[in-house]
Amino acid sequence: MIIIEKTYNKSVKFACAKNAHTWTPLPLRHLPQRYVRIKMKNILIPLLLIYGTNASAITIEGNSKYKTQVKKCLKLLSIKARTEYRLVKKHIGVIYQSDKSGMNAWENPPRYLMSDRTAFYSITWCASTIAHDAYHSYLYQKYKPSNSKKTPYDKWGGFKAEKEAIKYQEKVMKKIGSSNHEINYLKKLDGTHGDYNKDGKLDSTDYKKRNW
Ligand SMILES: [Ca+2]
Numbered sequence: 001m002i003i004i005e006k007t008y009n010k011s012v013k014f015a016c017a018k019n020a021h022t023w024t025p026l027p028l029r030h031l032p033q034r035y036v037r038i039k040m041k042n043i044l045i046p047l048l049l050i051y052g053t054n055a056s057a058i059t060i061e062g063n064s065k066y067k068t069q070v071k072k073c074l075k076l077l078s079i080k081a082r083t084e085y086r087l088v089k090k091h092i093g094v095i096y097q098s099d100k101s102g103m104n105a106w107e108n109p110p111r112y113l114m115s116d117r118t119a120f121y122s123i124t125w126c127a128s129t130i131a132h133d134a135y136h137s138y139l140y141q142k143y144k145p146s147n148s149k150k151t152p153y154d155k156w157g158g159f160k161a162e163k164e165a166i167k168y169q170e171k172v173m174k175k176i177g178s179s180n181h182e183i184n185y186l187k188k189l190d191g192t193h194g195d196y197n198k199d200g201k202l203d204s205t206d207y208k209k210r211n212w
Helices: 040-055 064-080 082-091 123-142 153-157 159-176 180-188 204-209
Strands: 002-007 013-018 023-027 036-039 059-061 094-098 102-104 111-115
Touching: 059 064, 064 082, 064 123, 064 159, 082 123, 082 159, 102 123, 111 123, 123 153, 123 159, 123 180, 153 159, 159 180
Parallel strands: 002 036, 059 094, 094 111
Antiparallel strands: 002 013, 013 023, 102 111
């Protein structure tokens, strides 16, 4: 049995005793001492967390196989990397099945385009890239100019940003139990892997050449 205790003023206390069917308000003095008393906040905060998770659920757009895969990844993040999952929820509104992976951080809500190749490589890889791109989206908001213009690409998608996102991804990978193979692959990246034509900048030309 759980007793929720609430003090209405200095002298009067009430409690709710949970039985099999209903919640019954009871004056505390009527409750046997063996009942555990739990402060209201210890019940309400976890409930708020549960409902909060549902209220800000990320929309997944794709076929049913894709949706199932992405849901597994988000679940893994929510369990094993709770802090980072909060950032994911805040900075990705839609995960969209696409032929290439990339973060449309300027959209409202921000949309992570994720290819099948990225999504189905493994649950852990897919989950870690969601965190990676959420980090880019976070940088986009962090450096957003006050004049409502787009954040300069360099600030959130350039080489320095890419390096930071890789570091963030690595931290997540260690939390969610990624394989050494995946972690070692990531560690080898220096943030320039997206510069396909090796011209020292990241732009749409590189994006078109992406095979992931
Ligand atoms: Ca380039």
